[in-house]
Amino acid sequence: MIESLNRVVVSRSALRHNFSLCKHQAANCGVMAMVKADGYGHGMEECGRVFADCGAAAFGVAEVVEGIRLRRAGVEQPIFVLAGIMAEFFDALFEYDLTPVLVDGTLIQPLAQEAVLRKKEIAVHLKVDAGMGRQGFPLTELPGIVAAVTSRKGLRLQGIMAHFPMADDPSSVSSDRILADFLQAVTGLRPDIQQQDLCLHIANSGGLFSVDGTSLDMVRPGISLYGYGASGSGGVQGTQEQQLIPAMRFVSRIIQVREVPAGTGLGYGHIFTTDRTTRLAVLPVGYEDGYLRVLSNRARVLLHGRSAPVVGRISMNLTLVDVTDLGEVQVGDEAVLLGRQGREAITANEIAGWMETISYEVLCLLGHCNRIEYVD
Numbered sequence: 001m002i003e004s005l006n007r008v009v010v011s012r013s014a015l016r017h018n019f020s021l022c023k024h025q026a027a028n029c030g031v032m033a034m035v036k037a038d039g040y041g042h043g044m045e046e047c048g049r050v051f052a053d054c055g056a057a058a059f060g061v062a063e064v065v066e067g068i069r070l071r072r073a074g075v076e077q078p079i080f081v082l083a084g085i086m087a088e089f090f091d092a093l094f095e096y097d098l099t100p101v102l103v104d105g106t107l108i109q110p111l112a113q114e115a116v117l118r119k120k121e122i123a124v125h126l127k128v129d130a131g132m133g134r135q136g137f138p139l140t141e142l143p144g145i146v147a148a149v150t151s152r153k154g155l156r157l158q159g160i161m162a163h164f165p166m167a168d169d170p171s172s173v174s175s176d177r178i179l180a181d182f183l184q185a186v187t188g189l190r191p192d193i194q195q196q197d198l199c200l201h202i203a204n205s206g207g208l209f210s211v212d213g214t215s216l217d218m219v220r221p222g223i224s225l226y227g228y229g230a231s232g233s234g235g236v237q238g239t240q241e242q243q244l245i246p247a248m249r250f251v252s253r254i255i256q257v258r259e260v261p262a263g264t265g266l267g268y269g270h271i272f273t274t275d276r277t278t279r280l281a282v283l284p285v286g287y288e289d290g291y292l293r294v295l296s297n298r299a300r301v302l303l304h305g306r307s308a309p310v311v312g313r314i315s316m317n318l319t320l321v322d323v324t325d326l327g328e329v330q331v332g333d334e335a336v337l338l339g340r341q342g343r344e345a346i347t348a349n350e351i352a353g354w355m356e357t358i359s360y361e362v363l364c365l366l367g368h369c370n371r372i373e374y375v376d
Contacts, residue, residue: 041367305342
């Protein structure tokens, strides 16, 4: 079977290493592995299986359809639907045993009625807005919402969660305030509610590694599972054994090598003109593959373990690399656009800097646009 020369390669051993590091950082409380967005571009089903084998307590997805995919992949742990649900998804919640996170009060009564009709009980978690300003109940409404859930047959209040908006910035005081407000709100609930075995969780990757006291009953790491720090630093501070390992590589192969004279304009718009006789490696990769036009004249790739600049406009399916100073390169040679080759590496943080975005977007783009291979 003939396949594209462009491929994403994901290391299972790196995924396992990163999960272990997150688990250790969380003082061994439960880890909800965030596998939404197709595992941040790394492939949700395979990442789910890897993290399940590592001992994940639960999984986090954004939409019901992702939870269904994860169940069909054989994942048996609880699966949380974090971005909210609609009544049309009730059948799937019960059929695939998914845990809804309620972000407002509109579905409390309909969901309870559905559960009673089915003679079942469904566990729910509540999302409160402790400062994110995006989704969730205001903290002042939490007692009333808790009462509304606990008074209805068919619903079992299993947990309460919040989210940090600035935990990727360790210097911000926002996270300490949000944690304190969240804990105060939960502590202020009726004594009978406090005595229930509620699961409290707030820590994303940034909270886990940068904010003291956030582990609570469960943590929800996302980007750190895939090898990057939430702050964009590429890992946590410490020895080599303590650092996160990027799990994704994005590679292509040279499809043509050509030489052009000085004064040659390259690609659409001639935004680069050679100032010497130049050897070019042509890669069959472009913005169709998630390697965006904004990387034109900015990015670098690795060939033969050395860095070489991208020159000219990146087009839909072709990218030019100046290999004049690299010595012999040939058609078929591997080109690394993300990841390590020899002693050199290009990280998602570097690409994000060239793209003026964040590593999350880079990983999702490349993972969604290319076939994925897994290695141990």
